[in-house]
Amino acid sequence: MKIYDIEGFPNPARVRIALAEKGATSDVEFVHVDVLGGEHRTEAFRHKNPDAAVPCLELSDGTHISQCNAITEYIDAAYTDGPSLTGTNAKERARISMMNTRAEIGLLNAVSTYFHHATPGLGPDLEVYQCGEWGNKQKEVAEQTMAYLDGVLANNDYLAGEAFSMADITAFAGLSFADFAKVEIPAKLTNLIAWREKVSSRPSIAA
Amino acid sequence: MKIYDIEGFPNPARVRIALAEKGATSDVEFVHVDVLGGEHRTEAFRHKNPDAAVPCLELSDGTHISQCNAITEYIDAAYTDGPSLTGTNAKERARISMMNTRAEIGLLNAVSTYFHHATPGLGPDLEVYQCGEWGNKQKEVAEQTMAYLDGVLANNDYLAGEAFSMADITAFAGLSFADFAKVEIPAKLTNLIAWREKVSSRPSIAA
Numbered sequence: 001m002k003i004y005d006i007e008g009f010p011n012p013a014r015v016r017i018a019l020a021e022k023g024a025t026s027d028v029e030f031v032h033v034d035v036l037g038g039e040h041r042t043e044a045f046r047h048k049n050p051d052a053a054v055p056c057l058e059l060s061d062g063t064h065i066s067q068c069n070a071i072t073e074y075i076d077a078a079y080t081d082g083p084s085l086t087g088t089n090a091k092e093r094a095r096i097s098m099m100n101t102r103a104e105i106g107l108l109n110a111v112s113t114y115f116h117h118a119t120p121g122l123g124p125d126l127e128v129y130q131c132g133e134w135g136n137k138q139k140e141v142a143e144q145t146m147a148y149l150d151g152v153l154a155n156n157d158y159l160a161g162e163a164f165s166m167a168d169i170t171a172f173a174g175l176s177f178a179d180f181a182k183v184e185i186p187a188k189l190t191n192l193i194a195w196r197e198k199v200s201s202r203p204s205i206a207a
Numbered sequence: 208m209k210i211y212d213i214e215g216f217p218n219p220a221r222v223r224i225a226l227a228e229k230g231a232t233s234d235v236e237f238v239h240v241d242v243l244g245g246e247h248r249t250e251a252f253r254h255k256n257p258d259a260a261v262p263c264l265e266l267s268d269g270t271h272i273s274q275c276n277a278i279t280e281y282i283d284a285a286y287t288d289g290p291s292l293t294g295t296n297a298k299e300r301a302r303i304s305m306m307n308t309r310a311e312i313g314l315l316n317a318v319s320t321y322f323h324h325a326t327p328g329l330g331p332d333l334e335v336y337q338c339g340e341w342g343n344k345q346k347e348v349a350e351q352t353m354a355y356l357d358g359v360l361a362n363n364d365y366l367a368g369e370a371f372s373m374a375d376i377t378a379f380a381g382l383s384f385a386d387f388a389k390v391e392i393p394a395k396l397t398n399l400i401a402w403r404e405k406v407s408s409r410p411s412i413a414a
């Protein structure tokens with residue numbers, strides 16, 4: 001399979017970490033998309049992904065799958081080796097989905113909206129519409145979510161309970177984006193900071 | 208199990224349709240939440256769901272699951288009767304997830320943001336922060352998504368292919384919300400209109 005993406009960006013990172021957790025990285029041909037040059041918005045790329053975004057998975061039968069959670073859902077279902085990232089029974093699946101959504105909407109997407117709307121983002125050629133007020137509001141949302149996640153981690157090893165899951169990968173990518181966008185993690189969020197240290201030492205991330 | 212919700216609202220409707228599809232409605236005790244009176248924002252309710260939103264599922268062991276996709280994930284995994292709403296193999300799961308996300312972000316959530324930010328929404332007591340510019344932008348997003356979904360339905364019986372799925376439920380709820388918020392479906396979107404007619408005649412919805 002192929003993955004169209006760009007190294008170092010937050011959503012591509014989620015997929016690459018998931019692949020590494022499942023031992024599936026070597027099955028993928030990565031195709032670089034020139035996001036800074038606007039390649040993801042060309043007609044040719046929109047044919048693969050009408051959302052005009054990376055990452056985008058291409059299966060051997062030509063099917064294109066985009067939206068990060070759909071891609072990681074595919075990887076977790078297709079590769080049974082490695083830890084389950086989306087859960088193995090109804091309750092696990094639900095808890096992971098819930099926490100993954102909270103990390104995605106409240107942290108990763110909130111930081112992204114702040115970056116693209118309330119800062120110069122990727123520059124004037126790419127940021128053709130900005131709503132600064134909404135962007136700044138989303139920075140507040142991200143800060144509130146950090147505090148919420150810190151509270152969850154006071155009583156849980158990982159965001160969805162005892163086991164590492166997609167929710168952790170999403171939150172980890174969200175914090176990396178927060179660093180990049182200069183949204184600081186308050187020093188008092190010691191559970192979140194300790195969890196980040198622990199997660200960052202996993203081979204799928206540290207390697 | 209219990210579901211805290213309010214009848215007629217879009218996300219509660221998604222869960223109720225999923226339950227009916229799986230023949231699971233009679234296993235649920237519905238608990239009415241006075242959303243218009245702000246009950247979902249009280250400390251007591253936030254203890255169940257820190258997102259301060261309905262629906263919220265309570266399992267018999269006291270676990271609370273919120274976020275609509277997490278609840279429907281639970282229902283689909285816990286009840287094996289009825290059609291699979293989230294897919295039975297990696298590719299199906301990925302396609303349904305992708306299309307469900309597009310319908311959710313691009314239609315249901317976009318209409319919701321328009322309604323809560325660029326109209327009086329649920330009134331001044333509940334709409335304590337509004338960003339009208341962003342709300343109006345999301346109305347445009349909803350209209351673009353309707354056109355996109357119409358194109359998908361030119362070549363597919365349902366949004367994720369041959370079979371009815373959560374993606375259809377989410378889009379159907381999105382269109383109901385669009386009616387309520389007076390975001391019109393353009394008459395030229397004949398595939399979308401015909402699909403809606405077909406979906407609305409399912410026993411899970413028509414009953």
